[in-house]
Each structure stands twice: as structure tokens, then as C-alpha cells.
Amino acid sequence: xxxxxxxxxxxxxxxxxQIKRNISGWAVMSPGIMLFAFFVWIPLLSALIMSFTKTxxxxxxxxxxxxxxxxxxxxxxxxxxxxxxxxxxxxxxxIGFVIPIVIGLLLSETIHFKGLFRIGIYMPSAIAGLTxxxxxxxxxxxxxxxxLNNVLKxxxxxxxxxxxDPDLVIPLIVVTMTWRGAGATALIYLSAFQQxxxxxxxxxxxxxANAWQRITNITLPSIIPTLSVLFVxxxxxxxxxxxxxxxxxxxxxxxxxxxxLLLLAYQYAFRDGRADLSSATTLILFLIILxxxxxxxxxxxxxxKRGYKV
Amino acid sequence: xxxxKFVFPKLKYKQAGILNFIEYKHKRFKFVYIIMMxxxxxxxxxxxxxxxxxxxxxxxxxxxxxxxVFKFWPEVINLGKIIDVWQVSGLGVYFFNTITxxxxxxxxxxxxxxxxxxxxxxxxxxxxxxxxxxILGSYMIPTVLSIIPxxxxxxxxxxxxxxxxxxFAFGANAFYFINFKNYFDKIPTELVxxxxxxxxxDFQIFFKLILPISKPIIGTIAIxxxxxxxxxxxxxxxxxxxxxxxxxxxxxxxINATMGTVAGYTPDMLLMxxxxxxxxxxxxxxxxxxxxxxxxxxxxxxx
Numbered sequence: 001x002x003x004x005x006x007x008x009x010x011x012x013x014x015x016x017x018q019i020k021r022n023i024s025g026w027a028v029m030s031p032g033i034m035l036f037a038f039f040v041w042i043p044l045l046s047a048l049i050m051s052f053t054k055t056x057x058x059x060x061x062x063x064x065x066x067x068x069x070x071x072x073x074x075x076x077x078x079x080x081x082x083x084x085x086x087x088x089x090x091x092x093x094x095i096g097f098v099i100p101i102v103i104g105l106l107l108s109e110t111i112h113f114k115g116l117f118r119i120g121i122y123m124p125s126a127i128a129g130l131t132x133x134x135x136x137x138x139x140x141x142x143x144x145x146x147x148l149n150n151v152l153k154x155x156x157x158x159x160x161x162x163x164x165d166p167d168l169v170i171p172l173i174v175v176t177m178t179w180r181g182a183g184a185t186a187l188i189y190l191s192a193f194q195q196x197x198x199x200x201x202x203x204x205x206x207x208x209a210n211a212w213q214r215i216t217n218i219t220l221p222s223i224i225p226t227l228s229v230l231f232v233x234x235x236x237x238x239x240x241x242x243x244x245x246x247x248x249x250x251x252x253x254x255x256x257x258x259x260x261l262l263l264l265a266y267q268y269a270f271r272d273g274r275a276d277l278s279s280a281t282t283l284i285l286f287l288i289i290l291x292x293x294x295x296x297x298x299x300x301x302x303x304x305k306r307g308y309k310v
Numbered sequence: 311x312x313x314x315k316f317v318f319p320k321l322k323y324k325q326a327g328i329l330n331f332i333e334y335k336h337k338r339f340k341f342v343y344i345i346m347m348x349x350x351x352x353x354x355x356x357x358x359x360x361x362x363x364x365x366x367x368x369x370x371x372x373x374x375x376x377x378x379v380f381k382f383w384p385e386v387i388n389l390g391k392i393i394d395v396w397q398v399s400g401l402g403v404y405f406f407n408t409i410t411x412x413x414x415x416x417x418x419x420x421x422x423x424x425x426x427x428x429x430x431x432x433x434x435x436x437x438x439x440x441x442x443x444x445i446l447g448s449y450m451i452p453t454v455l456s457i458i459p460x461x462x463x464x465x466x467x468x469x470x471x472x473x474x475x476x477x478f479a480f481g482a483n484a485f486y487f488i489n490f491k492n493y494f495d496k497i498p499t500e501l502v503x504x505x506x507x508x509x510x511x512d513f514q515i516f517f518k519l520i521l522p523i524s525k526p527i528i529g530t531i532a533i534x535x536x537x538x539x540x541x542x543x544x545x546x547x548x549x550x551x552x553x554x555x556x557x558x559x560x561x562x563x564x565i566n567a568t569m570g571t572v573a574g575y576t577p578d579m580l581l582m583x584x585x586x587x588x589x590x591x592x593x594x595x596x597x598x599x600x601x602x603x604x605x606x607x608x609x610x611x612x613x
Contacts, residue, residue: 024435024511024512025435027513028425028426028428028516029425029435029438032481033426035422035481036444038463038478040453040482040484041444043453043456043457043459044451047455050459103350106346109327112318117354119599121357122595122599122602126537126591126592126595127588127591127592128537128540128541128588130559130562130563131541131559134580135364136360145376145379146380147380179356184603187603194326198326201326201328247563250567262454269458275458279458282455283455286451
């Protein structure tokens with residue numbers, strides 16, 4: 001055992017180069033870290049702290065703990081926004097979830113005008129959401145000379161007041177969001193459909209499975225991982241609906257019929273000057289999203305344990 | 311359909327998918343195929359029609375839009391109206407501001423996320439895994455939730471009414487960072503080590519070696535950042551105060567919000583401005599559609 005008592009020259013050189021490397025590495029990373037700290041980490045932490053404090057003009061004055069939450073829970077606007085946000089979610093799953101799957105399947109099963117269909121159907125996703133919200137608020141023109149009302153008249157129906165109708169406004173905003181998002185989502189499903197091994201279909205065909213049996217036994221089970229990821233992404237994104245009601249109904253409508261939680265948070269901060277209430281509202285929204293994600297991950301985990309491919 | 315043989319002859323060669331040439335020998339399945347095409351044509355129609363409607367509507371005069379008699383087509387299509395609206399609403403300034411924001415956003419997305427990803431993926435100093443964990447941890451948290459403290463910080467730094475926060479905000483994007491890191495992970499370490507032996511520092515290695523061999527990912531990020539910065543709305547709306555600093559999105563929003571109250575802005579002008587702001591977005595998409603749809607595919611399926 002001739003273990004050297006003194007660290008060898010080689011070792012010191014290696015250690016020095018390792019130290020040099022660490023310093024240089026942190027130097028390279030520091031601009032990015034600073035930006036992440038400024039734009040993401042510090043604001044998230046401040047928002048968390050602000051929810052439990054009283055603020056005056058965006059500056060923290062002192063802790064009030066749960067007072068902000070008591071105040072917003074008692075606010076009728078908050079109750080309305082809370083309900084509306086889940087209403088957005090329900091409508092979005094009803095209208096927006098199946099359409100992209102069907103389009104993706106049709107795109108993968110057809111071989112004519114492939115490029116035209118793909119580019120055309122994706123096109124709305126390439127346009128900024130704000131411009132689409134403004135465009136659709138024109139499309140849903142409630143006057144008797146509006147385009148859609150004339151289509152209804154031509155079909156023999158009574159005209160609608162569209163976004164001014166409190167029962168219609170949320171579904172119509174969801175239609176706008178779906179119009180923008182469906183094409184991009186359909187292409188994701190398309191790629192999932194195309195990754196299915198053709199041999200499975202061959203084998204099923206030889207076994208005498210008809211087209212419908214092939215869809216239910218091969219196609220749909222194969223895309224479940226994609227389906228479940230897109231499901232949770234859609235839930236997370238629709239919970240944050242903001243600028244569609246902001247733009248299309250002038251801040252949630254006079255009767256608050258399209259007010260969402262994030263829009264209310266914006267109004268608390270910039271209309272009422274209450275950054276504390278605003279942060280408390282976004283914290284609630286974050287906790288809802290977190291809870292939904294946790295339910296999703298536990299569910300997926302439990303299913304995976306039982307051998308399901310999720 | 312007596313000439314059934316000649317309907318979609320390409321189907322004879324279709325191998326993949328749920329239905330293939332075996333089924334398409336039968337009339338019944340050719341009919342199914344026709345129904346599928348009809349549905350796709352309908353989907354295409356619904357995707358394109360609102361844009362077409364915007365095109366038609368923006369060439370109408372204010373009287374036509376407000377008239378009691380509904381007509382689908384405008385009386386005249388006067389291309390001079392594009393120039394009129396451009397001049398009256400001073401769109402040139404807002405286009406210029408938007409392009410300024412977009413260019414800064416592209417540079418910032420590539421340099422800052424790229425440098426950080428290079429550090430985490432290749433240099434790997436002690437503790438870089440912690441930074442990686444922090445970024446991944448904040449990736450799932452929507453950044454809009456913290457927009458108010460961010461705005462307060464920008465106000466405190468007196469960066470209000472400036473493009474600087476809009477540029478740098480793109481330098482802290484977890485999605486771009488992850489894409490860079492995944493790409494850099496595949497770069498052979500021998501390349502980097504050989505430059506290090508030649509006495510190059512990490513900044514030099516990044517700019518002279520890594521960036522030039524990362525053109526595909528830089529292209530993808532640049533395109534994604536372009537469309538994100540072009541359509542960015544909430545932060546510009548909060549940060550930009552003077553009309554002369556507005557980006558197109560902020561201007562469109564303000565025209566829409568004040569329409570009917572400010573003299574000079576009529577619905578058809580807003581629609582024309584909307585059209586002019588959408589055209590570059592569509593052109594960018596048509597030119598780079600491969601990268602754009604590819605990017606969205608990766609972004610969505612990642613687990």
C-alpha cells in the first residue's frame with residue numbers, strides 16, 4: 001500500500017482545472033440565470049408572498065395572512081369568475097377535445113391534397129390570439145346586418161345576440177379558442193396516428209377485424225399517451241383564459257357573464273389597484289391547476305402500475 | 311358512379327393506415343373515403359373562411375358595414391384603401407416597433423437560453439443540475455400568474471415604456487432552453503475539449519463552435535420566437551405607455567377598445583389594420599411551415 005501522502009502534481013492540476021471550469025461554467029450561465037430570476041423565479045415568489053400581505057400601489061405594506069382570501073371569497077365577482085372558469089373548462093372539453101382527434105385521424109387516413117389540407121387546417125394556429133379575438137368579435141356581430149345573423153335568416157332561424165347573450169358567450173369564446181388551436185393539435189394527433197405500426201393493422205385484417213374494430217382495438221389504444229398529455233395541457237391552458245373575454249366582451253361583459261379568474265386578477269390589479277387581491281386570485285388559480293395536475297398524475301401512475309399503457 | 315374504378319385511382323397503392331388498398335377495392339369503402347374527404351374540405355373551409363371574411367370585410371366602406379342591407383361582397387375593391395388606412399392610422403410606426411421587438415426577442419432567445427443550456431448540458435459546473443431542476447420546476451407554472459410582481463419590478467427599475475424588458479423576457483424561456491439543451495446533449499464532447507485545449511474560453515467555444523453547428527435548432531427557436539414576439543400582448547400592453555412605442559398588437563387592442571369614441575377610427579379601418587398585421591404572420595408560416603409544425607409537434611408530445 002504505497003498511498004502517496006502528498007497530493008500528486010497531476011491531482012492538483014486536475015483539481016485546479018476543475019475549479020476553473022466551474023467558475024467559467026457559472027460565468028456562461030449567469031446571464032441566463034439572472035434573466036430567469038428576474039422574469040420567472042422572483043416574480044413567482046413575490047406573487048406568493050403578496051397573496052398574504054396588504055399592498056399599496058404594488059408595494060408590500062405588511063402581512064395580513066388570509067384576509068385577502070376572505071375578501072375575494074366574499075366578492076361576488078370572484079364567485080362568478082370561479083364558476084365561469086369551470087364553465088370554460090367544461091365547454092372547452094365538450095367542443096375542443098374531440099374535433100382535433102377526428103381531423104388528425106382523417107388527415108392520416110387520406111392521401112389526396114395532403115399538403116393543402118395540412119397547411120390550411122394549421123393556418124389559424126399561426127396567427128396571434130389577440131388578432132383572432134378581435135376578428136371573431138366582428139364575426140359574432142349581433143346586429144341584424146351581421147354576417148352570421150344573415151346566415152341564420154337564410155337558414156330560417158331567428159337572429160341571435162351572440163356575445164351579448166350571457167348563455168352563449170362562453171361557448172362562443174371557446175369556439176374562438178378551438179378555431180385557433182384545433183389545427184395545431186390535429187397535427188400532433190396526426191403524427192401519433194402515423195407512428196402506429198402498420199403490421200398491427202395487417203394482423204388485425206388477417207384475423208378478420210373490421211374497420212371499426214381496428215379503430216377501437218388498435219388506433220385509439222395506441223394514441224392514449226398523446227391523448228392524455230394533450231388533455232391535461234388543454235385543461236391547464238383553458239383555465240388561464242384571459243385575453244379572449246378581455247377583448248371580445250370588453251372585460252368580461254357588463255353582467256360578468258364571461259369573466260374568468262385571470263381576467264379578474266388583472267382587473268383587481270390594474271382597475272382597482274389591489275395587487276394583493278390580484279395575487280391571491282392567481283394563487284387560487286395556480287392551486288386549482290396544481291390540484292388538477294396532481295389528480296392527473298396520480299391517476300396515470302395508478303393505471304401504469306396496473307399495466308395500462310397511459 | 312358507374313365509373314367507380316376511376317374514382318381516386320391513387321387508393322390502389324395505399325398501404326398504411328386503418329383502411330388500405332384491400333378495402334378500397336370495394337365500392338362501399340370508396341364511399342367512406344369520399345365522406346372523409348368531404349369532412350376535411352369542411353374543416354378546411356371553417357379554418358380559412360374567417361380569414362377570407364376579414365379580407366372581404368376590410369375592403370368595405372364604413373357605410374357598407376353599417377348599412378341595413380346585408381351584402382357579402384364589397385361594392386368596389388379599392389386597393390388604394392390599403393395605403394389610406396396605412397397613412398391615417400400611421401401603421402408604419404407600429405410595424406417598425408413590432409419588428410424591433412421581434413429582432414431583439416430572437417437574439418435574446420438564442421443567446422441567453424443557448425448560453426444557459428450550453429452551461430447545463432456541456433460545461434456542467436458543480437450545482438448546474440440544481441439550476442436545471444429550477445428551470446424544469448418553473449416550466450409547468452404559467453408565467454402569467456406572476457405578471458403583477460414582474461410589472462412592479464419593471465416599474466421600480468424605470469424600464470417602463472421601453473423595449474428592454476420585452477427583449478429580455480424572451481431570454482428566460484424554459485421551452486427554448488429545453489430545446490437547446492436536448493440539442494447540445496448530442497454534441498460530441500471531443501469537439502468541445504479540443505477547443506478547450508487550444509486555450510478557448512467557454513464564451514468563445516459557445517459563439518465559435520456551438521452556435522455554428524446548431525443552425526437547425528437556432529432556426530427553429532428563431533421562428534418560434536418570431537411568432538411569439540409578434541403576437542405578444544400582455545407584457546407589451548403593460549410596459550408600453552406612449553402611442554409612439556406601441557407594437558401592432560397593443561395598437562390593435564387600443565383601436566378596438568376605443569373604437570367609436572376616437573374620431574377617425576372606423577370598423578373597416580380596424581379590420582384593414584387587422585388584415586395587414588395578419589399577412590406577415592401567414593407569410594412567415596407559409597415559408598417556414600416545416601419548422602413551425604415540427605416545433606409544435608415536439609412541444610406537444612413531450613412528456
